[in-house]
Amino acid sequence: MSDEGLRLIAAALAVGLGAIGPGVGIGVIFSGALQAMGRNPEAEGTLRTYMFLGFALVEALFIFALVISLLIAFGIV
């Protein structure tokens, strides 16, 4: 297999595997937030804020994977 092909596979694996964890995490965050909102609709404002905070924190993990994948794909590392 050529170097370029390996590089592309590595990039795809990096972003694909890196999406699994954050995908589960975002699901857990939103399910928890929705349940809490359903039980306690008055707290929706604060819950939404912290929900998005958690969402962004988890999403950052995927962004790490994406950056690494881009670095590999464009031959920077």
Place this chain on the structure above:
Amino acid sequence: MRNRILTVTGILLVLGIVLYIIGVRSTKLHISVAAEPVFCLGGVRATLETCASGFPITNSLITTVIVLIIFFIVILAGTRNMQLIPRGFQNTLEVLVEAFYNFAQGVDRKNVAKFFPFCASAFFFMLVSNITGLIPGVGSIGLCVPTAKEAAIVAPIADVTMAEEPDGTADFFASWPLACEKGTTLVPILRAPTADLNMTLAWALASVALIQFFGFQALGVGYLTKFFNFREGFMMALVGILELISEFVRIIAFAFRLFGNIFAGEVILVVMAFLFPYLLPAPFYAFELFVAFIQALIFAVLSLVFMSLATEAHGGHHGETSAH
């Protein structure tokens, strides 16, 4: 109102499709992880990314200065004649600051006044600098700099050239004003400050240093028992060492979270504009606006949370240091 938005969107879409059909689109993908120097102060350029001599004035630096000038003008205009009962522009600024202050109070009510200046500065600066990266023209208008042949291999630079169109359209628009000739690469004049790792690393270092400072201020030397705790057995000593490591990991996490989000957002927009111009980037653009806001908020709130954690006495039974 809604009709007008729909009309404008429709006109833009039709315009985009027409432009796409006649071949006005990017045929060259250029992504640079590091901020490139636009010019070297009192020196010459070595490669696309480095200066042989002199002080490199990078595109990120130029945008940072512009953002700071905007801040100066806005703050000066807002506080020129301050009144007790704010009106007009002063009122707008106070609403913004107060909204963030109220939010910060929810995190730590006791010490919020002490932590607020840094966190609010970080939030507003990052919000503006993240959004500068989304302004059309930032990152796409620049100088054409010849790419050094041997440097192209080592320099962290990537060029992906799309296959030339079989008909003449791509060749025709190769001389489009925004395109660079062969052998030269575009160096943008402007680049979002937070899309430069140096900037985010500087903020991360400042934030972590301040966290330690507030910790020492609140707990004195007792703050160190959080990290070097040999009185409560082996497990607690190990936990202390892990805490120490996690302080350093925070610097990296802070820096890469912000840089990664903003830089990857720009890359996504570029790639989408490359794959399907005019239509596909639109939803991602909206998402990037959201990311620009939320990442600025994340940095500020995480700093706030870590600061408030650092000022809390560890364990709560460490003699005179425990506040409650």
